[in-house]
Amino acid sequence: MAETRGPVSGVVTDIQRFSIHDGPGIRTTVFVKGCPLRCFWCHNPEALAPQPQLQCFPDRCIGCGDCVDACPQGAHAMRDGAHRFDRSRCTGCGLCARTCYARALVMAGEVKSADEVVEEVLRDTAFYETSGGGVTISGGEPLQQPRFTRAVLAACREAGVHTAIETAGHVARDRLLAVLPVTDLVMMDIKTMDPELHRDATGVSHERILESARLVGESGTPLIIRTPVVPGVNDTVESIDAIAGFAAGLRSLVSYELLRFHMMAGSKYAALGMACPAAELTPPDDELMDRLTAAAARHAIAVTHT
Amino acid sequence: MTATSTLYETRIKALRATKLEHTEEKLARYGSFDVDDHGYIPWTEPIAFEPVSSHPSGGCWGMKDIGESFRRWLEVHPVYIHPQSAIAGAWVYKGIPGVAGFELAEGMGAPDSPKEREARTLANYPRNWRPEDRPTHLYEKLVAYNTYSPGIGHPNHFGPDMTIGLSLGWGGLLEKVRRYRGLNSPAEGAADTTFYDGEENLILGMQAWIRRHVDHARAMARLEDDEATRENLETIAQINEHLVHGAPRTFREAIQFLGWFQCIDRMWALGGALGQIDELLRPWYEADTGSGRETDESIIWQLASLFFNDSHYSQIGGQGPDGRDLTSRMSFLVLEAMHRIRIPVNVALRVHDGMDRSLLRKALEFMAADGTGVDFALSGGLDEGFMRNGYPAGLARMRAKVGCNWTALPGTEYGSQDGTRLCLATPLLLAIDDALAADPPAPDVATMDALWQRYVHHLGLAVATVKAGKDIHMERQADNYPEIVLNLFCHGPIERGLDASAGGLDIIDLAFDGIGLATTADSFAAIEQRVTQEKKLSLAELRRHLEDDFESAEPVRLMLATVRRYGSGGSRADEWARRIAELWTSLVRDTPTERGHWTCMPGLFSHGATSGFGRLLGATPNGRRAGAPVSHSANPDPGFVPGGGVALTAKANAVASTQSHWGNTTPLQVEIDTGLMNGMGGTDAVADFIMAHNRQGGTLINMNIVRKEDVIEAHEDPASHPDLMIRVTGYSAYFSSLSREYRQPIVDRIIAGG
Numbered sequence A: 001m002a003e004t005r006g007p008v009s010g011v012v013t014d015i016q017r018f019s020i021h022d023g024p025g026i027r028t029t030v031f032v033k034g035c036p037l038r039c040f041w042c043h044n045p046e047a048l049a050p051q052p053q054l055q056c057f058p059d060r061c062i063g064c065g066d067c068v069d070a071c072p073q074g075a076h077a078m079r080d081g082a083h084r085f086d087r088s089r090c091t092g093c094g095l096c097a098r099t100c101y102a103r104a105l106v107m108a109g110e111v112k113s114a115d116e117v118v119e120e121v122l123r124d125t126a127f128y129e130t131s132g133g134g135v136t137i138s139g140g141e142p143l144q145q146p147r148f149t150r151a152v153l154a155a156c157r158e159a160g161v162h163t164a165i166e167t168a169g170h171v172a173r174d175r176l177l178a179v180l181p182v183t184d185l186v187m188m189d190i191k192t193m194d195p196e197l198h199r200d201a202t203g204v205s206h207e208r209i210l211e212s213a214r215l216v217g218e219s220g221t222p223l224i225i226r227t228p229v230v231p232g233v234n235d236t237v238e239s240i241d242a243i244a245g246f247a248a249g250l251r252s253l254v255s256y257e258l259l260r261f262h263m264m265a266g267s268k269y270a271a272l273g274m275a276c277p278a279a280e281l282t283p284p285d286d287e288l289m290d291r292l293t294a295a296a297a298r299h300a301i302a303v304t305h306t
Numbered sequence B: 001m002t003a004t005s006t007l008y009e010t011r012i013k014a015l016r017a018t019k020l021e022h023t024e025e026k027l028a029r030y031g032s033f034d035v036d037d038h039g040y041i042p043w044t045e046p047i048a049f050e051p052v053s054s055h056p057s058g059g060c061w062g063m064k065d066i067g068e069s070f071r072r073w074l075e076v077h078p079v080y081i082h083p084q085s086a087i088a089g090a091w092v093y094k095g096i097p098g099v100a101g102f103e104l105a106e107g108m109g110a111p112d113s114p115k116e117r118e119a120r121t122l123a124n125y126p127r128n129w130r131p132e133d134r135p136t137h138l139y140e141k142l143v144a145y146n147t148y149s150p151g152i153g154h155p156n157h158f159g160p161d162m163t164i165g166l167s168l169g170w171g172g173l174l175e176k177v178r179r180y181r182g183l184n185s186p187a188e189g190a191a192d193t194t195f196y197d198g199e200e201n202l203i204l205g206m207q208a209w210i211r212r213h214v215d216h217a218r219a220m221a222r223l224e225d226d227e228a229t230r231e232n233l234e235t236i237a238q239i240n241e242h243l244v245h246g247a248p249r250t251f252r253e254a255i256q257f258l259g260w261f262q263c264i265d266r267m268w269a270l271g272g273a274l275g276q277i278d279e280l281l282r283p284w285y286e287a288d289t290g291s292g293r294e295t296d297e298s299i300i301w302q303l304a305s306l307f308f309n310d311s312h313y314s315q316i317g318g319q320g321p322d323g324r325d326l327t328s329r330m331s332f333l334v335l336e337a338m339h340r341i342r343i344p345v346n347v348a349l350r351v352h353d354g355m356d357r358s359l360l361r362k363a364l365e366f367m368a369a370d371g372t373g374v375d376f377a378l379s380g381g382l383d384e385g386f387m388r389n390g391y392p393a394g395l396a397r398m399r400a401k402v403g404c405n406w407t408a409l410p411g412t413e414y415g416s417q418d419g420t421r422l423c424l425a426t427p428l429l430l431a432i433d434d435a436l437a438a439d440p441p442a443p444d445v446a447t448m449d450a451l452w453q454r455y456v457h458h459l460g461l462a463v464a465t466v467k468a469g470k471d472i473h474m475e476r477q478a479d480n481y482p483e484i485v486l487n488l489f490c491h492g493p494i495e496r497g498l499d500a501s502a503g504g505l506d507i508i509d510l511a512f513d514g515i516g517l518a519t520t521a522d523s524f525a526a527i528e529q530r531v532t533q534e535k536k537l538s539l540a541e542l543r544r545h546l547e548d549d550f551e552s553a554e555p556v557r558l559m560l561a562t563v564r565r566y567g568s569g570g571s572r573a574d575e576w577a578r579r580i581a582e583l584w585t586s587l588v589r590d591t592p593t594e595r596g597h598w599t600c601m602p603g604l605f606s607h608g609a610t611s612g613f614g615r616l617l618g619a620t621p622n623g624r625r626a627g628a629p630v631s632h633s634a635n636p637d638p639g640f641v642p643g644g645g646v647a648l649t650a651k652a653n654a655v656a657s658t659q660s661h662w663g664n665t666t667p668l669q670v671e672i673d674t675g676l677m678n679g680m681g682g683t684d685a686v687a688d689f690i691m692a693h694n695r696q697g698g699t700l701i702n703m704n705i706v707r708k709e710d711v712i713e714a715h716e717d718p719a720s721h722p723d724l725m726i727r728v729t730g731y732s733a734y735f736s737s738l739s740r741e742y743r744q745p746i747v748d749r750i751i752a753g754g
């Protein structure tokens, strides 16, 4: 990939510190915005669209009316003392969020320079050192913003910080190749080996994903394959067995992790004016998770579940 | 499980049940108490007692009267033996009635009950001094600076060396007192002997009290049907018969000796420091388990009995003077005993870079199971800070964490810690007043430099006032409220005939604790951004809103509150916090007190006083309403991360960046959700977190591991979780025993997540 000049920046939704489930040790996880998949159970709906979006939390609104004056598009109005928001007019410029001190209007996604992000990541170096932790770029899809991801990881690595990405793997080969050399660990999701089901559940084919996994496997970069266990998608022994079988063939595989689906993002969907398609799903129980873990472990790989 | 371990298990359960009953009874009688358990038992019967007085007011002050009164009190003090405990003794009140200003009627609840704090006129302050000695000339300034806790008359809060008592016993201590009386005042009437009279009386009273327990144990045994319990009571009688004069010979006798010490230490000045308990007891443990006299199970029961007796502070782990790690089997047994009895206990685990990680892991596992456990005293910041005073590393390593926030050298360091608190926010409000008072307004009215200079001026005056108070403390404390108990367990006082507060100890470093750092730093940042940079409002408008407590100005309040806060990292508020912490450190440390030339030792610690200080503080420019609590120690305010989340590392970085580095503490308070701790890798991550904060130069971590839901439920209905324990600051307590206003900030912290 050609390096272009100028400071590199990315669209970041959140930087989460003391993150202990996104790779080894104590980590800082940088969530970037934009994802090519549309998994209906997504926990991070704010990370789907690539551009910054306005989130609206009406229960925090104190009715000050400041947003009405701030918006060049006239998307806000006060009617009978109550705040109204017309999302169809919003361009996501963020001006209103800056005046809303009640935090009823909050931007999802902020353009940040790689330097800025690195500075924040390096604040917790003391904790990476004692725990063997580091930085993880997650999303969204970090490989949708390969220049940014590469810049952040390269700088962190130079500072002696362990680097990781969490990717869905649905990206062009050159993007992955651009980031791999500065990555110490790849965590990749595989949702199902069934092509039809994959397309139905995520909106894309799984071809590229499997190809990415093979590429990482061959590169030798340590790889963790993960599967969110979602009712009706992959919560059967056959389904997990097939993924584990594939994972077992990846040369640099470290472990296979089964992540129990939890629907906790209902309010995030509402704030973005989106419907939450997985709201009615119930999380898999312990017995099922144990059974799936045992099935996967038959492939002689290290398996854990949450 | 063997029959004997079942017996010990049953006994520990019985002690735990009694503690819960006692707590309920104390709550029913005295209402909430915002301090730790202190081990005293509820007592309803009248006790016939008159203190001795040679003061015209009829009050009892000074070594002579106090010594005599103490002895008389011990002669009539109730006897108490829990039949399932390994040791005898318990105390009943939070002081000796009528002695040094202690009045039974008001003294039963918290020593600084909300009522007392509300009055906050400082009238009769300090109450444990003769009226004519009280520093009335300082009251006005102290009140102006919202400094109602300037540490004058503040007793104990330094550490004993219990090896002195354990090797001498009460008889040996009595001989020592008599010997030095002879050496220091050979001719009858040649010198003032009241110091030795007082100490001697205390020991004689103590011996009489122990003797009465011997009789009581025998009487109980005669009436006891259960054979094992009868045997236990007879053993208690035997060991105490010996301990009237003799030094402890066995582990159990050592525990009993410490139990007696805990009782009189509390009785006197609510003292609560024990020491490096694992090392203290290790020789007895090794001898008695080696000889087969005791097993680990019986040892655990005896330790649990000591914890039932009182929640004195002690330490495990850490390093010997030569740097070797002190972790031993005893350290683990102390943890085990805490875990088994599950009542409020105050043990600190000393963390250092080369420590035994398995001890840390064990402590965390028990915390995850019990909700609370040890706190973590960090050698990283403590040792390095203390050494900057010119002391060698070996000495720094010997300091033990034996108080809510503080560490002290056993028996040689007088710090009068954890009682001198200054509000960092009040000087800012006064600075704003000054800036606006100039008529016509000074042209620099709204520049941050000008405001800062005025702040420096006011904080400087506040510190100077408290230092003047410290001189008075050092001059008059011994004569009013001597350290009659701790003198016996220190190196110097008995030998020199001087009270610990009057030259009895070699090292004197008077601790000062600043309070409300985040409130102040966020306020500076809010003024800087909203007033001077964005010009959203003028300083005069800001003050009007503060005076009106943001009446009808919620948007303004929110505008001020949403400036990037201290703790978020790299913000202006973080800068201000550092600047304020540096100023505080230099004002306290750079100059000793004027008259006594005493060195002062800065730290940032609010104890549980965030509500008390907040109540008399007006609204602040960070959007905090009048009367709301001020921020906790040097911790960022809850919600300092704009997006929320468990920002433990951000918090730790903030607290590390504002350490004073002189050997006092600036603790980090964290609340960790049980789910996170019990999840994959949770314990390791928390252990690594602690080790990293130690390396960062942190000094102390107070940690709770709780289920958010439990705490919220218990806040609404304390009776729903009677045994939920919480580390309030440096001490742990039953959550249900705290007042609503003490509970509120804890709940806020927990809801905000970490």
Ligand code: SF4
Binding pocket: A060, A061, A062, A063, A064, A065, A066, A067, A068, A076, A083, A099, A100, A101, A102, A103, A104, A105
């Ligand atoms: S600025 Fe925020 S608080 Fe004010 S009316 Fe608009 S949404 Fe509500």
Ligand code: SF4
Binding pocket: A054, A070, A071, A072, A073, A074, A075, A076, A089, A090, A091, A092, A093, A094, A095, A096, A097
């Ligand atoms: S983000 Fe911009 S366009 Fe959208 S509502 Fe706010 S001000 Fe208007």
